[in-house]
Each structure stands twice: as structure tokens, then as C-alpha cells.
Amino acid sequence: MSCLLCERVGRTHLNQYPFLIHEFKNSYLYLGEHQFYRGYCVLVTKEHFREMTDVPEDKREELFKEMMKAHSAIEKVFKPKKMNMCSLGNVVDHVHWHFFPRYENDPQFTNPPWLQMHLFDSAKVTTDERDELIRMLKDQFILM
Ligand SMILES: [Zn+2]
Numbered sequence: 001m002s003c004l005l006c007e008r009v010g011r012t013h014l015n016q017y018p019f020l021i022h023e024f025k026n027s028y029l030y031l032g033e034h035q036f037y038r039g040y041c042v043l044v045t046k047e048h049f050r051e052m053t054d055v056p057e058d059k060r061e062e063l064f065k066e067m068m069k070a071h072s073a074i075e076k077v078f079k080p081k082k083m084n085m086c087s088l089g090n091v092v093d094h095v096h097w098h099f100f101p102r103y104e105n106d107p108q109f110t111n112p113p114w115l116q117m118h119l120f121d122s123a124k125v126t127t128d129e130r131d132e133l134i135r136m137l138k139d140q141f142i143l144m
Helices: 004-013 057-078 113-123 127-143
Strands: 020-023 027-031 041-045 080-084 096-102
Touching: 004 027, 020 127, 027 057, 027 127, 041 057, 041 127, 057 080, 057 096, 057 127, 080 127, 096 113
Parallel strands: none
Antiparallel strands: 020 027, 027 041, 041 096, 080 096
16 A cells, blocks of 8 residues: 555544545545645545546546535635635545635635645644534534
8 A cells, every 4th residue: 555545545444544524435525734725625535546537437426526515515614715626646646636715815816726835834733723623614514
């Protein structure tokens, strides 16, 4: 098991990754370990797929619905001006989607979130912040 996200999925199964927000049928929604963009989350497929085109069509449709539910939950809690969703996989080639809520007061609003990547580590969440943000997001799934 050499893929970073396969390892994370494995740790999630063992209850050893405390950033889990919600388990879907095909994916896990995690709070991002940094919150440079408040509400930043990542949706990771349970199985290792390299590309979205590698996901069987029926699962892909379910996965899309899971992405939309994750999007709605994040939107309801954080009320961003715009959500940036992206799936790159150049660093870790396991299908995952980043959700970056973007806000009105962001001076870099029209730029892609990755241009601020060098600052992400400066915004690591504390355990208390993490638990609070996860609780707020989990509440949305109870209502869905
Ligand atoms: Zn993987």
C-alpha cells in the first residue's frame, strides 16, 4: 500500500484518521488538515482509481451525487461566495476532489486556490477547531 490516499482510507477503516466528516457508499469526505480557506474539504474514493474514467459508470454516477451532497453541506455551513472544486491527481494519482470555499473578502478571489498553496501549512487546524468544524458539517448530513 504505497498510495497516500489508500493509506488514509485504510486508517479511516481503523478509526485512525480523525478528519472524517462523512462516509458515503463510494467515498469519504474529510476536513482538510489546513483551513487556509475556511471549510476546505477533500472527497476521496474508497477504491484506488487513477482517473474518473477508470471509475465504473454506475459508481461514477453515485460518486457525482456524493460530490454534490458534500458541496451542499459545505456551502450550507460556510456560505462561500463561490466553491472551487478541483481534481488534479498529479501528486497523488488516486481520484479525489478538493472543495475550496472562496469568500468575498479574499483579495485573491479571482485566482486559483493553488496560488496560495505555499501558505496552506500556516493554517493547520488545531484539534479543537477540527472537531468543531467536523461537528458543524456532520450536522448537515443528519438533515439530508
Ligand atoms: Zn490509492
